[in-house]
Amino acid sequence: MDGSTTTLSLAIGARVKQERQSRGWTLDQLAEAAGVSRRMIINVEQGAANPSIGTLLRISDALGVGLPALVEAPRPKPVKITRSGEGxxxxxxxxxxxxxxxxxxxxxxxxxxxxxxxxxxxxxxxxxxxxxxxxxxxxxxxxxxxxxxxxxxxxxxxxxxxxxxxxxxxxxxxxxxxxxxxxxxxxxxxxxxxxxxxxxxxxx
Incomplete structure (x- = not known):
């Protein structure tokens, strides 16, 4: 993975872990809810994996947050701006x-x-x-x-x-x-x- 991909993977991993822990879920519970392996959840949370869009969708759906919430930092303002190159x-x-x-x-x-x-x-x-x-x-x-x-x-x-x-x-x-x-x-x-x-x- 290149630098930008690694940064994104780490950010996604941190958000997945945060959402999982806020629900009091174990790794196994999230894996079962998402229909993916426990190892995949671990790899995603550690930023060690470059999961497919399908896998990210399964995880975000299981957490009930939607895919966009996993790939962007929480922002309190109602207006969200994504500048060119920031997607x-x-x-x-x-x-x-x-x-x-x-x-x-x-x-x-x-x-x-x-x-x-x-x-x-x-x-x-x-x-x-x-x-x-x-x-x-x-x-x-x-x-x-x-x-x-x-x-x-x-x-x-x-x-x-x-x-x-x-x-x-x-x-x-x-x-x-x-x-x-x-x-x-x-x-x-x-x-x-x-x-x-x-x-x-x-x-x-």
């Missing part, structure tokens, strides 16, 4: 792909705003999120192919798409140039317990 890079690829969480709201109804870049040939797959999750995206450059449920849609610059995030889905760049899109994710009722019935995988 949390939670996914990278060898082709130059980058998934940056640039803003988000607190639970229970969490909205995440992402800035995604897919290098040529990149594909990011995501398991089905919690029931009721919605995703909206707009292509800023290049071409993006979205596979959601049983629909495969190719989007050009300026095209937008809304689809349910509670089905398995993926974003791919089948072109020869980099593609970029803005993604908003709405997750209702984080921490309400409805996620116990969802079946999320750990890959992302």
């Amino acid at each position: 949390a890079a939670l996914w990278t690829s060898r082709q130059g792909g980058l998934g940056i969480l640039v803003a988000g709201t607190e639970s229970p109804d969490v909205v995440e705003l992402w800035d995604w870049t897919l290098g040529p040939g990149d594909r990011h797959g995501s398991e089905a999120h919690a029931p009721g999750t919605k995703e909206l995206l707009q292509v800023q450059s290049g071409t993006v192919t979205v596979d959601a449920g049983d629909q495969l849609v190719t989007l050009e610059v300026g095209d937008a798409l809304t689809f349910p995030g509670d089905v398995a889905h993926s974003y791919a760049n089948l072109g020869t140039a980099a593609a970029r899109f803005i993604l908003a994710v709405f997750e209702p009722g984080v921490g309400s317990g409805h996620r116990q019935d969802s079946t999320r995988g750990q890959s992302s």
Whole structure:
């Protein structure tokens, strides 16, 4: 992990540990609630792991705080500003792909705003999120192919798409140039317990 990734991992680890301890949970209790191994929780809390977005979602859902709360320091002010370059890079690829969480709201109804870049040939797959999750995206450059449920849609610059995030889905760049899109994710009722019935995988 490079310096910025290490710093982010340590910050996420500290926040996970803080949230877990504030609930009086053991490592085993969080691991069971999140559906991940005890070793993964330990590695995340120590900043020794570079977990997938899917794993972070499982942990944040189990804690009932939402993903944005894990990657940014608590701020008392109602207006939150994320300057250019300050977003949390939670996914990278060898082709130059980058998934940056640039803003988000607190639970229970969490909205995440992402800035995604897919290098040529990149594909990011995501398991089905919690029931009721919605995703909206707009292509800023290049071409993006979205596979959601049983629909495969190719989007050009300026095209937008809304689809349910509670089905398995993926974003791919089948072109020869980099593609970029803005993604908003709405997750209702984080921490309400409805996620116990969802079946999320750990890959992302």
